[in-house]
Amino acid sequence: MASTAPADPRSFLYRDLDPDTARRLTADALRRADDGELYLQYARSEAFGFDDGRLKTASYDVHGGFGLRAVAGETTAFAHAGELSEGAIRRAAGTMALIDPSDATKSGPPRATNRHLYTDSDPLDLVPFADKVNLCQRIDAAARARDPRVAQVSVGLSGSWSVVEVVRPDGFVATDVRPLVRLNVSIVAESNGRRETGSFGIGGRHLYERLLDEGVWNRAIDEALAQALVNLESVAAPAGEMTVLLGPGWPGIVLHEAIGHGLEGDFNRKGTSAFSGRIGERVAAPGITIVDDGSIPDRRGSLSIDDEGTPTAETVLIEDGYLRGYMQDRLNARLMGVDPTGNGRRESYAHAPMPRMTNTFMKAGSDDPAELLSRVKKGIFAKSFGGGQVDIVSGKFVFSCTEAYLVEDGKLGAPIKGATLIGDGPTVLTRVKGVGNDFALDEGVGMCGKGGQSVPAGVGQPTLLVDGLTVGGTAA
Numbered sequence: 001m002a003s004t005a006p007a008d009p010r011s012f013l014y015r016d017l018d019p020d021t022a023r024r025l026t027a028d029a030l031r032r033a034d035d036g037e038l039y040l041q042y043a044r045s046e047a048f049g050f051d052d053g054r055l056k057t058a059s060y061d062v063h064g065g066f067g068l069r070a071v072a073g074e075t076t077a078f079a080h081a082g083e084l085s086e087g088a089i090r091r092a093a094g095t096m097a098l099i100d101p102s103d104a105t106k107s108g109p110p111r112a113t114n115r116h117l118y119t120d121s122d123p124l125d126l127v128p129f130a131d132k133v134n135l136c137q138r139i140d141a142a143a144r145a146r147d148p149r150v151a152q153v154s155v156g157l158s159g160s161w162s163v164v165e166v167v168r169p170d171g172f173v174a175t176d177v178r179p180l181v182r183l184n185v186s187i188v189a190e191s192n193g194r195r196e197t198g199s200f201g202i203g204g205r206h207l208y209e210r211l212l213d214e215g216v217w218n219r220a221i222d223e224a225l226a227q228a229l230v231n232l233e234s235v236a237a238p239a240g241e242m243t244v245l246l247g248p249g250w251p252g253i254v255l256h257e258a259i260g261h262g263l264e265g266d267f268n269r270k271g272t273s274a275f276s277g278r279i280g281e282r283v284a285a286p287g288i289t290i291v292d293d294g295s296i297p298d299r300r301g302s303l304s305i306d307d308e309g310t311p312t313a314e315t316v317l318i319e320d321g322y323l324r325g326y327m328q329d330r331l332n333a334r335l336m337g338v339d340p341t342g343n344g345r346r347e348s349y350a351h352a353p354m355p356r357m358t359n360t361f362m363k364a365g366s367d368d369p370a371e372l373l374s375r376v377k378k379g380i381f382a383k384s385f386g387g388g389q390v391d392i393v394s395g396k397f398v399f400s401c402t403e404a405y406l407v408e409d410g411k412l413g414a415p416i417k418g419a420t421l422i423g424d425g426p427t428v429l430t431r432v433k434g435v436g437n438d439f440a441l442d443e444g445v446g447m448c449g450k451g452g453q454s455v456p457a458g459v460g461q462p463t464l465l466v467d468g469l470t471v472g473g474t475a476a
Contacts, residue, residue: 022038068096
């Protein structure tokens with residue numbers, strides 16, 4: 001089925017608005033400000049929920065609008081509307097007039113780029129509705145046929161397509177067309193009256209075509225089922241301070257939440273992060289290098305440009321244990337006297353940008369994961385995580401394990417249920433005793449929340465050996 005999207009996706013933004021008019025209105029509205037932009041967005045999204053062998057939910061949404069922002073010093077004026085018209089922008093410009101005029105030097109435009117990290121095709125148009133429902137049905141049937149202990153199967157399939165344009169008062173214009181798809185499989189297995197759940201998700205900034213591949217969705221079934229069956233054999237988790245081995249890939253969510261937010265520019269400019277004012281200091285064990293990189297093709301957290309028009313790039317945050325920098329949007333970068341890093345992000349046109357992570361991960365070390373396991377005399381191996389709670393300022397966290405194992409004398413033991421990891425990110429960084437050579441990114445399902453806004457994000461890490469982490473358990 002051919003896409004019904006026009007040759008120029010920008011036409012969705014300019015049905016009732018002329019590009020030259022948008023530039024003129026922006027220049028006029030922001031003439032008193034140091035910085036700012038008009039952010040235009042058109043977005044379509046859909047979601048399917050398949051449960052108990054039938055399609056339970058199906059949704060489709062279309063929305064568009066703009067956000068107009070003026071920045072003077074540390075002050076921001078922001079207005080938005082759910083329409084893309086000259087009249088609406090003129091009304092929003094009245095709010096910008098309330099900002100105190102600035103005599104500071106105007107901020108220059110971002111560096112221009114023609115880079116495209118993902119397709120601009122619309123995933124929603126390219127696959128018929130019936131094919132998406134059929135995919136959910138096939139996954140459900142295949143999962144139930146895998147094992148007689150499968151009691152329930154839930155499948156979630158979602159996709160979105162967004163066109164954004166950043167229009168600045170200096171005439172700079174940048175456009176991005178962003179696809180995003182995701183597949184989730186959850187399986188409940190039952191044996192001897194006991195029920196346990198396993199889940200697996202995969203996605204990214206690409207088309208549904210990848211998810212329709214039998215090898216991909218069969219792997220999702222296998223991973224979810226394996227986790228459920230492992231948990232059927234689990235025993236109560238121990239409690240206390242012990243050595244923890246963290247698996248590669250998705251366990252990087254702990255690093256993202258407990259450490260990543262503390263490396264965002266706004267918290268450090270305000271002095272509320274544990275990393276504030278510590279550039280050049282050792283903040284982690286030797287061998288630890290952490291970066292944020294929004295320039296990886298097709299990744300869930302990647303962006304060709306951020307939501308201020310700045311190209312994304314690899315930003316080194318911690319290098320061999322030393323703090324090297326923070327993630328910056330334009331406002332915080334200007335106030336801190338550094339360059340923006342391409343981390344100005346917003347949930348939608350109705351939100352002002354702030355410094356946010358894209359794909360944040362720890363790079364590989366040189367240790368053999370099997371050798372790291374052999375060092376653990378008594379502890380746990382945490383392979384996968386579910387929900388958690390984090391204090392962004394302090395980095396204190398509590399994360400629940402969805403798949404974990406006892407480790408004794410360097411060997412994996414019984415799977416455990418009810419294990420939680422408790423600690424604080426800055427301290428954990430100093431207690432890493434080994435960094436594996438098996439780096440992996442997550443499968444492309446992460447969402448990051450901050451200040452009431454949610455955006456897609458990626459995480460990753462190699463196997464990590466952490467000495468002296470508190471484990472909350474359920475064993476008597």
